[in-house]
Amino acid sequence: MTRALVLIDIQEGMNSPLWGARNNPDAEQNAARLLAFFRQAGAPLFHIYHQSTRPGSPLHPDNGGTAIKTCVAPTDGEPVFSKQTNSAFIGTPLEADLHKAGVSGVVIAGLSxxxxxxxxxxxxxxxxxxxWLAHDACAAFETHATYDWATDLPRMTAEEIHRNEVSMLHGEFCRALPTDAILKALA
Structure with missing residues (x-):
């Protein structure tokens, strides 16, 4: 099986206090470990970044937060795709390029x-x-549970949101694994 790494939205704008409290401060470093492994192996990898269409978003091109963080920045020749939706597949050539590279499996990491x-x-x-979801190479923000429509719902911490989402994905849509387990399985 050919497996590719897909790094999503690990951008400077994710440091904005607008997002609220965050869990997993080591997410970027774990993503960087995955990136180093895939580079050394010469395996396919893809960088995805978000360009928001909302003017107030830290990820809007006019607000300076669209740059991919240095610890996982692409090098020359690595595919980089911009997206404007929540899916790395919509409006990008990601699916076609994965198929072109003969990829049958992906490791996904990033924010949020x-x-x-x-x-x-x-x-x-x-x-x-x-x-495969590298769950310790991802992080959540507390604000996702506090939109106006949710005012009658209990507030959840970033860690609770993260754990709940990973639990919902694991088994049905992916295998949620820590970075160390992924690196061991791929070695």
């Missing part, structure tokens, strides 16, 4: 767990890719 990661994991599985 209940948004673009969850959507992309679900879509990868629905498209037939054997999907």
């Amino acid at each position: 767990t209940p948004q673009c990661i969850s959507t992309s994991v679900r879509m990868a599985a629905n498209l037939g890719f054997d999907t």
